[in-house]
Amino acid sequence: MKTLLFIKILFISLLIPATANAEYRVFQYYVKSKLRMPTDQSGYLVTSTLDPVSYLSYHGGSTSLKVDLLRSWMCVGHTGNQKDLCPGPEENSGVLAQK
Numbered sequence: 154m155k156t157l158l159f160i161k162i163l164f165i166s167l168l169i170p171a172t173a174n175a176e177y178r179v180f181q182y183y184v185k186s187k188l189r190m191p192t193d194q195s196g197y198l199v200t201s202t203l204d205p206v207s208y209l210s211y212h213g214g215s216t217s218l219k220v221d222l223l224r225s226w227m228c229v230g231h232t233g234n235q236k237d238l239c240p241g242p243e244e245n246s247g248v249l250a251q252k
Contacts, residue, residue: 175231177202179238183221184212198223200238 180203185196196219201208209220228239 174229176227176229177232178204178225178227179241180204180208180225181223181241182208183223185219187217187219202232202238 180201182199182201182205183196184199186194199208203211205220205222209215209218212218224241226239226241230236230239232238
């Protein structure tokens with residue numbers, strides 16, 4: 154009898170949809186080209202969901218780029234449908250706006 158009750162409860166719990174929240178990490182890099190090209194001598198900021206190793210290998214490797222990780226943060230949600238990445242904690246708190 155207890156086994157039958159357990160099976161019923163298990164079956165009902167499988168029918169109830171569970172909610173799940175997605176999250177992702179955002180990385181901010183300072184990227185500078187190692188190639189001696191006159192058009193691209195200054196560095197630039199990049200915000201990406203690629204981790205440092207993946208970003209470097211995806212964009213040409215360590216022989217062509219120098220990548221410095223500045224900061225990273227977690228975001229709730231997903232990045233589907235070309236959704237913008239969430240702003241960093243400093244932007245959310247208004248610290249940068251006060252400077």
